[in-house]
Amino acid sequence: MALQLDTIRATADRVAASHHLDLVDLEFTGGAKHRTLRVxxxxxxAARAEFAAKAAADEEAGLPKGVPVETLSFVTHEDCANFARDFGTVLDVEDLIPGAEYTLEVSSPGLERKLLRPADYTRFTGSLIKLQTFSAIENNRHFTGRLSTFDGTQLTLDLSAIKQKGKAKKALTAQTVTISLANVEKANLVAEI
Structure with a gap:
């Protein structure tokens, strides 16, 4: 029986929603006895907006200084444990992962989270990001800069937001670069602390 990631993802979405959580990403790695499902x-x-409002009203909210509130997931160890217990039970009862042995890991996406969907680019406009393209732009496939705009299909990076290094420093003459979302191979936030 083959692993059906779409069914597992839909189940994770359903269980997460019951805990007032959103599924950010899910990956299955390894083989044989060393299989890992990471969620x-x-x-x-709604919960993120509530926490952000509390943080704006309370200087002593206990949030990291200098970290944009929107980049925080606000997931606690208790949230992860409760989700893991319920999701693990569903996985086992419905036999969604064939074979007996696998490890379930549940965590927040972290401060340097992946940007996977168009909604991520909209949400994190104004944040520093690092990305890699499928095809080169001005002889470069690796960019780091501030995501200044995203229109649903094109994103613009302000490269002057950080000091460019290596090939990027030599190759790029412009202060901004416009990249098609279809050309983005992978992207993630860069922590600003």
Missing amino acids: FLEKDA
């Missing part, structure tokens, strides 16, 4: 979660949009 990355964050509080749902």
